[in-house]
Amino acid sequence: MTAADAVVIGAGCAGLAAATALADAGLRVAVVEARPVAGGRTFATRDRVTGTWVDNGQHVLFGCYHETLDYLTRIGTRDRVTVQSSLTVPMIDAAGRRSELRCPPLPSPLQLAAGVLAWDAVPLGERLAVRKLAPALASGATPSGGETVRQWLTRHGQADGLIALLWEPLAVAALNQSIDDATATTFVEVVRRLFGPGPDDAALVLPAASLSHVLVDPAMAFIAGRGGDVTCGTPARVLVDDGRVRGVSLRGASGIETRTVIAAVPWHALAALFDEPPAPLQDVVRAASALGSAPIVTVHLWFDRDVLDAPFVGLPGRRFQWVFDARRIAGEAAHLSLVCSGADDIVALENDALIDIARRELEAAVPAARAATLRRASAVRERRATFSLRAGEPRRPGTATGLPGFFLAGDWTDTGLPATIESAVISGHRAARAAAEHLARPSPQPPAPSLR
Ligand SMILES: Cc1cc2nc3c(=O)[nH]c(=O)nc-3n(C[C@H](O)[C@H](O)[C@H](O)COP(=O)(O)OP(=O)(O)OC[C@H]3O[C@@H](n4cnc5c(N)ncnc54)[C@H](O)[C@@H]3O)c2cc1C
Structure with a gap:
């Protein structure tokens, strides 16, 4: 087993905000991510045909994302966003x-x-x-x-x-x-x-490079540069013994000893962190598992020419409500991204059907698209893009839990905001503060043997 002051489970925006804040404070932090790449719901892949970076979905930030902008300043990418x-x-x-x-x-x-x-x-x-x-x-x-x-x-x-x-x-x-x-x-x-x-x-704030290059990779470099460690491709579980956090176990790798864990996983992944949630966490795990999810569908279209004359356009009254021009936003990329939020009614459709709807709606709204030749198209479904805000959903939990040394982060915790990058980053910063306070307290000593 290795050891760390704190382990952050989940390398989305919440986990990376928490981990960079802890590393910045001089603490030895280990981040563990289940998927092969970090970023959670904000990541980019290289399109296999065109070779361009494509985000899993266009993300829009605003000037009121104060903590996100602080996070970008910390990891050195504040200049990789464009502010209207x-x-x-x-x-x-x-x-x-x-x-x-x-x-x-x-x-x-x-x-x-x-x-x-x-x-x-x-x-x-x-x-x-x-x-x-x-x-x-x-x-x-x-x-x-x-x-x-x-x-x-x-x-x-x-x-x-x-x-x-x-x-x-x-x-x-x-x-x-x-x-x-x-x-x-x-x-x-x-x-x-x-x-x-x-x-x-x-003011609208748009990433001027791929999400991985703005929000994720520089954060991992920041953590590594301060003696921390990021391990991807390894789901973690929390080890609890005698009512206290003892460390995390990793599938296929040696575990990490720690008395402080920040779980920055989505609502639907919390239960899997435990064989059996310890008693103080049972209500929170049950509520997280019961929280509903909502999908987003994005269709990327590569045309042979410029079609839009603006970085983005709202298309109210259509299934795909927004279209973004990656060339105008990020420079190097060359596709349009059409976004359908609240996509319950189309998320189950085949790729061809999604692409067809997006293309027809674009052509109806933007005459220049009718004359252009479509070179390539792809569709991305994020089935659990956000948590549900329907009446009657379970209450969102806070940072501290009944288990000493175990803290929650993630866009779904009780920030008062919907599932956004800002909610994730706020939750990560809160968890980092709580973890640092916990670490500043003396470690509880094992009970002294009773004298008879
Ligand atoms: C298509 C799309 C468009 C969006 N558009 C916007 C937008 O325009 N503006 C905006 O502000 N927000 C937007 N959002 C929402 C935003 O992306 C999320 O709110 C935010 O990224 C959530 O971050 P997070 O760290 O809380 O969770 P996640 O990003 O989900 O990160 C959690 C991580 O935990 C990992 N994990 C789970 N279980 C384990 C385990 N056992 N061990 C280790 N790791 C584990 C997961 O693999 C994941 O990487 C959008 C989301 C999507 C999907």
Whole structure:
């Protein structure tokens, strides 16, 4: 057995944020990842035909991802993202009409109000209703538990047209769930942060290289450079003895001795960390296993020429709600990525069918695509892209658990945010702080033999 101050199980954004924070604090950290490559739900592969790097799905960040931006600064990739000067969203509606929501760089929340009021995609009467949201957002009040996003928007005077063109695309992208299913609480938190006090909070932030090159590989190099260790391709299990963490066992490799473990695995993988969860973790493991999941489908299309005239375009009212141009975003790559969030109704389709829907929808919205020749296409299904925000889902757990030395991280823990990189990174940073505090406390001594 080797030894480490702390072991982080799972090398997604949560685990890497935790591990880099611990390594930065001078602690000896070991990261163990079950899959052959690190990154979890943020990774890139080389397309086998074109040789270009392709992400498992386009990821969009925002200026309000403060902890993610700190993480990028730590691992040295803050310059590998492009930050919009203010929120600008081109849209092509289901009838093919093009418009642009352009929020001027004003103090929040004026930029949203000014942007929507000037946006001619919906009638003026509907646009004016956006002002009705300001008191609800400013009050800090939490929507009632069972209220859906649509019910909350309607209760605050948002008309159907504005919901369909603005709020629904935003909510479905952020929550990965229909606005008739997802509860409003998390959505309201997203909107509050997006139109928060920071002048750049609403700005779109796009990775200017593949996800592996922005979020993952530099983090692994950071950890290794500080004496830490990352092992991929080895599922880990937690060793618990006498009510305490003793280490982790690795399939096909020698284990690691430690008294501090951060489990940064998704909700559906928590139970597999234990033969039998110890008593203090049984409720949390049961709740995690019961949490639902929602899929995202991405179709990548390689055309023989430029088809889009913007880095991305919203396609409200279609199955694939957004199209991103990797050439304009990341320079070297040359494909379009069409994203279908909340993809329950198409995730089971064959690749050819998915590609066909994406291509037809693109051609309907963007005339230039009709004249272009499609050179290659691929489809990526992430069946458990995010956890469900439906009413009645189990409560999300906190960082600390009833088991001393065992901490939870992951986008699904109780950050108040939906499944996002920011939620993952916040959870990782929280877990790193809790683990460092635990390590600073003296190690409990084995009980002294009783004297008779
Ligand atoms: C297609 C797609 C598009 C998305 N778009 C966006 C977006 O635009 N913006 C945004 O902010 N977010 C987006 N997300 C969500 C974002 O990717 C996730 O919220 C985030 O990456 C989750 O990170 P995590 O570290 O919590 O979990 P994961 O990334 O799931 O990492 C957990 C890791 O634990 C590993 N693991 C599991 N069990 C074990 C074990 N026993 N031993 C060792 N390792 C184990 C897994 O293999 C995995 O690598 C998207 C997600 C998908 C899939």
